[in-house]
Each structure stands twice: as structure tokens, then as C-alpha cells.
Amino acid sequence: MAGSEFDPRQESFASRGCPSTAKASTNQMSVALQRKFYQPLVIAAALAFVYFTVLVKLGRDWWSDENYSHGLLVPFVIGYILWHERKRFAAERIQPQVWFGVAGVGAAIVMLWAGVAGAELFVQRISIVVMLVSVATYFWGFRLLRLLAVPLFLFVLSIPIPQIVFNKIAFPLQLFASRCAVSAMQLFDISVLRQGNVIELMPLGAHEPKRLAVVEACSGIRSLMTLVTLAVVYAYFTGPKGRPTNFSLSPTLANDSGQDNDKLKFVGHSWRNFTIWRSLILVVAAVPIAILTNALRVSGTGVLAHYYGTRVADGFFHTFSGWVIYVAAALLLFATGWALDRIARLPANAKPISPTHGVTLEAKQV
Numbered sequence: 272m273a274g275s276e277f278d279p280r281q282e283s284f285a286s287r288g289c290p291s292t293a294k295a296s297t298n299q300m301s302v303a304l305q306r307k308f309y310q311p312l313v314i315a316a317a318l319a320f321v322y323f324t325v326l327v328k329l330g331r332d333w334w335s336d337e338n339y340s341h342g343l344l345v346p347f348v349i350g351y352i353l354w355h356e357r358k359r360f361a362a363e364r365i366q367p368q369v370w371f372g373v374a375g376v377g378a379a380i381v382m383l384w385a386g387v388a389g390a391e392l393f394v395q396r397i398s399i400v401v402m403l404v405s406v407a408t409y410f411w412g413f414r415l416l417r418l419l420a421v422p423l424f425l426f427v428l429s430i431p432i433p434q435i436v437f438n439k440i441a442f443p444l445q446l447f448a449s450r451c452a453v454s455a456m457q458l459f460d461i462s463v464l465r466q467g468n469v470i471e472l473m474p475l476g477a478h479e480p481k482r483l484a485v486v487e488a489c490s491g492i493r494s495l496m497t498l499v500t501l502a503v504v505y506a507y508f509t510g511p512k513g514r515p516t517n518f519s520l521s522p523t524l525a526n527d528s529g530q531d532n533d534k535l536k537f538v539g540h541s542w543r544n545f546t547i548w549r550s551l552i553l554v555v556a557a558v559p560i561a562i563l564t565n566a567l568r569v570s571g572t573g574v575l576a577h578y579y580g581t582r583v584a585d586g587f588f589h590t591f592s593g594w595v596i597y598v599a600a601a602l603l604l605f606a607t608g609w610a611l612d613r614i615a616r617l618p619a620n621a622k623p624i625s626p627t628h629g630v631t632l633e634a635k636q637v
Contacts, residue, residue: 314406322383322402325395332392332431337488341497342429348504349422356418363418365411372409379405396430421507428500437492442468444490444562448569452485455570461577470573474580481581483573491565494597495558502557502604506550509608549611556607564600568592 319326333342353360379402386395400423407415431437445468452470456463464471470483572592575583583589 310410314410318399318402318406322399325383325392325399328392329396329430333429336431338437338493338496339429339431341500345425345429345500349425352422352507359418360415363411363415366414367410368408368412371413372405375401375405375408391433393430393433397427400427400430421503425500425503428496428503441487441490441492444492444495444565445485445487447562448489448491448566449485451566452483452570452573456573456577459574459577461574463573472573472577474577477580481576483576483581483584485569489565489569491562494565494593494600495561497597498557498561498600498604499554501601502554503550505604505608506553510546510550545615549608549615552611553604553608557604560600560603560607564596564603568596 329342333339379398382394382398382401386392386398403419403423404416407419449465449468449470453463453465456470456472462473464480468485470485471480472483473480572584572589575588
């Protein structure tokens, strides 16, 4: 039969064609992988080139300004978060938003130009955040911003705020701490006089009154910024990762599977809401914790200054008390998270099971 004769040329063509096809698919995969891994590196290098001077000045401020010294650790924390979430980044569906990305990049460039022209460092540094959001939107879409929310927020917390805003926050905190110190000293029957943020007292054995000034370093804004950053990191790494199962203690029947699935969906949605609310509560709770613990520190310093002299407000004791109070504030923050987790584990819908549940009784005639 002529149609069934073996043609060696066809075999030769097929044997030559299959390796080329496999090789082409392999090359396409390698190109896709290279594009996937090298594209972020090229983008990062371009952004580092554009914002080089801005980043250098920001690093100097982290090193020299004790109010933002926690910024030295923020890049390492962000890097670890990005590495920790690398699988979620790779699995995220790419939906580029070109026009939103282009508009955001243009706004970031304008902000950078305005900040440089007006010598406003805060505007220059905020333009970095706008640029990162815009680039992520341009190449990957809005869905990726959910994974980048925590790293971006940490970076914003490490940017020094304008000095005029800083003073508007720090001075009321100084007055609050001085009022708390005067109230605490009056509880110990210590004669004291307050003028603004300056406290006058008569230490034991002194022949003239001494003054204690609650300066900017004692306002508590330093511990406030650091504790809020710690709260964000703590909420992120200790948040519940899994989804709880059915809280109800009643047995599940076969014909109620649809109702149980709806219940599990509701529980899972509630669990995700709890994670969000837990993070918000921890971040918000860091503010009063930092303010109150700093007021406790200033109050203790005022009381000790009456008995041991104003030298306790300077030197080693002042630095050591700052570290002790910050550790105490961190422990209170951790205790708040622990309490929230304990509350979440309480079985809200637990019902006692009847001993006769599921038992069928039959009456027999005698």
C-alpha cells in the first residue's frame, strides 16, 4: 500500500523538529524567568539612581537624629518582609494599570522637583513612596499593593516629619509630662511650682530651689515614633495566619452541609476582620502607651530629684530610665496583643450538647 509506506525523510524531519521545538520552549521559559527576576532589579537600580542624594540625606538623618534612629533598622525589616512574602508575590496575578502608573510617576517627579527647588526634604522623601506605589501599579497592578502596604507604611514611619509639625506635637507632650510630674510630686507632699514645661522644686538639703526642664527629648515623641513602628512589625509577624474551624460544639449532619459551608465562610470572613482590627488596635494602642509611660518616667524623675537632687535627671540614670521605660512600654504592647488573641479564641457560639441528642426513642406495645 503506497499510503502506508514508511518515508525516512518524514522521520528525519520529525526527529529534527522535536528538539528544536523543545529548545524554543525552554528558551521562552528562561527568558520569562530572567524577565521576572531581573525586571525588579533594573527598576530598583533606576530608582536608586534618581533618588540617590535623597536616600543619602535620609540615611544621615537616621544616623544623627535620635528621634528617628529606628529608621536604620527599617530597611532590613522591609527586606525580610519582601523575602518572607516572595511566594505570594510570585503567585499574585499581574494586572498592569498603565495610565494610573504613568500619572503617579509624573506626580512623583513633580514632587521631587518641587522638594529640591524649595529645599523641602519631607516632600522629596514622600515622593519616593509615591514613586514606588506608581511603579508597582504600572507593572503589576493594584492587587500587589496589598502585599506592599506594610513595607510602605514602615518606610513612611521612618521619614522625619517637618520640624514645624514636630514642634506642634512635641510641645503639648512636654506640657502633659510636666503636669503629670507635678501631680505625682504633690501626692508625696512635695512643694513644687510649674511654669510651662519648667518645674521648680526644693530638693532635700538644698538652700535654693532647683529647676527641672522637660525638654524636647523628654516629651516622649521619640518613644512614640519607635513604639508605633514596633507595633506595626509586631502586628504583622504575630497576626493569626490560619483560619479557625467551626466554633460550634454541636455535631454536623450530612443534610446540613450547605449551611455549614456558609457558616465556615462567615467564620473565615470574621477571622480576617479580626486580623485587621487586631493590627489597628495595636497600632493605636501604642500611642497612649508611649505617652503614659513617658509621663511615668518624668514623674519618677521629679520625685527622685526631690530626695536625691537634680543630678538624677542627667547622666546615666536619665539614659537608663529611658531604656527601662521603653522596655515596659513594649511589654504593655505585647500584653495587649496577647489579650486580643485570648479574646479571639473564646468560643462565642459554644452550646452544650444534650445527652439525648440524636437518640431516637421508640414505643413498643406490650
